[in-house]
Amino acid sequence: MLLPFQNLPGRFEGEEPASVCLKSSGFFFKFLSANETGATGSHQAGFYIHRDAYWLFMPEPGKKGENQYRDVAIHWPEGTVTDSRFRWYGKGTRSEYRLTQGFHFLGEENTGDLLVLARLEESVFQGFLLSREESIESFLQELGLNPSDSGKAYGIQNGEIQLPGLQYSAEDQFESTLQDALREYLEPDAPFPAADRLARLAREQCEIYFRTGSLNLDEKLLRWIDMEYRIFRWLELRKYSHYLSQGFSTMEDMIQLSLTILNRRKSRAGYGLELHLAALFESAGVTFASQARTEGNKKPDFLFPSQDAYSNPDFPASRLTFLGVKTTCKDRWRQILSEADRIPEKHLFTLQQGISSAQLREMAEADVQLVIPRPYHRLFPESFRKQLMSLEGFVDYVRSKDSQEMLFR
Incomplete structure (x- = not known):
């Protein structure tokens, strides 16, 4: 109702x-x-x-x-x-x-x-x-x-x-570090840095402030995402704050800048998440293909172990793994079902915090395995928590298939 x-x-x-x-x-x-x-x-x-x-x-x-x-x-x-x-x-x-x-x-x-x-x-x-x-x-x-x-x-x-303050470091040190790292982008007419540049900088800053090398993959990813947001907003404010005091020459200029900022915000979260996941998989020694091509020119977020393996009809389908990525997945999770026909079980990584039992049952019936950061598992219905997979667990799962793939070679 x-x-x-x-x-x-x-x-x-x-x-x-x-x-x-x-x-x-x-x-x-x-x-x-x-x-x-x-x-x-x-x-x-x-x-x-x-x-x-x-x-x-x-x-x-x-x-x-x-x-x-x-x-x-x-x-x-x-x-x-x-x-x-x-x-x-x-x-x-x-x-x-x-x-x-x-x-x-x-x-x-x-x-x-x-x-x-x-x-x-x-x-x-x-x-x-x-x-x-x-x-x-x-x-x-x-x-x-x-x-x-x-x-x-x-x-x-x-x-x-x-922005809430950093927990373990002084704000002035954070400010100074970003001033040095992003100086070339701070001029009003300078382009905004590419998403991979911001994502990489976020990971570097996390290592400085939080020593993320000792964290598990789930905790590390959440730290990276939070830091990237801080850097993104820090840069956004410094690049565009002068417009707040000086104004715009025309209404069209104001609308155009607003649309540019909004569209960048819309694309940042999803693409940044994929970049961080790719960095985690690389650091874990897992082979993968991102944005590969499958049937009907579909482009799954991640295929394991590779595009060639998926395209090879002699490569056992049981050794292939699909991972879709969505920041939230209350309604759009069904989009992944047709993205890799050779892989019946679809893994889906999301930052969604809590899903109703009815939707979780529907996902299970569609052979969708949710991959959720471990700290979020407690937010789901208790009867379904054991069915959730952590990011660390997913990497172990793919590694086990990688071992089988080495034997296949």
Whole structure:
């Protein structure tokens, strides 16, 4: 059932979610986990809110040994208002923030939906619940965000998103490093660096700040994605900030630049993810082909071990592996089913955080094996978690086939 404030893509009454967020004093978004929608049988109270996001709801952080709360009003499209409560649980063994009350409308089918809250004024928020993949991707792309940013709160200053600080290093060192690395691109008329340049720089910076060599593949990928977003927004602000103060000569100039920025944001997340995955596979010593050609001139994201192996009818199909890549996959996962006829089981990597049981059953029936970063497994219905594959597990799976392929040679 479509709730009065649960809108179809492009059909919002009033402003779109991204526009509301940019006009607010700060916003928060998160994918709803199976625990939060009751898909695990859990009856936990409300939504878990990360500690770093407290400032959006409370003036001061909660104190150990105390329970605190603040009432908030959430306005939804089409006029619905819910009275909710932001709570700090600090007594006993608990130490967490939750947003409770007023969400009785949620059900298991809302697992994986995107909750967006934009602060209009003190304790007053505009809320959106995005269920369709088009709505979710539009929101993320227009703001240049990633699914991996779920659970974070962002401040807005002069219509610009303020990035959360780096955890383990000084901001001035980060600034200095990027100034040196991207100096040639900072001039207003200089081209924006290619996606592979930004992706490579993100991996280099992660090694400096986080020593990612000691992380497993799942954690490493998420670090890379987060760093690439930071670098992208850092460069975007410095290349285009002068337009905010100087303005445009014509309306056409403003529209053209806006479209350029928006289209770049739309293409960045998906392509950057593929580049990072390719770098991980290379570092793991796994052979693969990206954007290879299959039947009907289809172009799978990744084929293992190679294009030649897939095209060779004598090469056993059981030793081939397909991997599709989608930042979110609530609706569009079916697109991969026809991309490699020789490989009946389709692996699909996604950053989607939570999917309903009904959709997971449908994927399993279509022989789709989800590959999900390990930290996100807990956000899925418990009965399906053992069926999920981590990125580390997928690489081990491909390696085992590589060993068989060596014997075939």
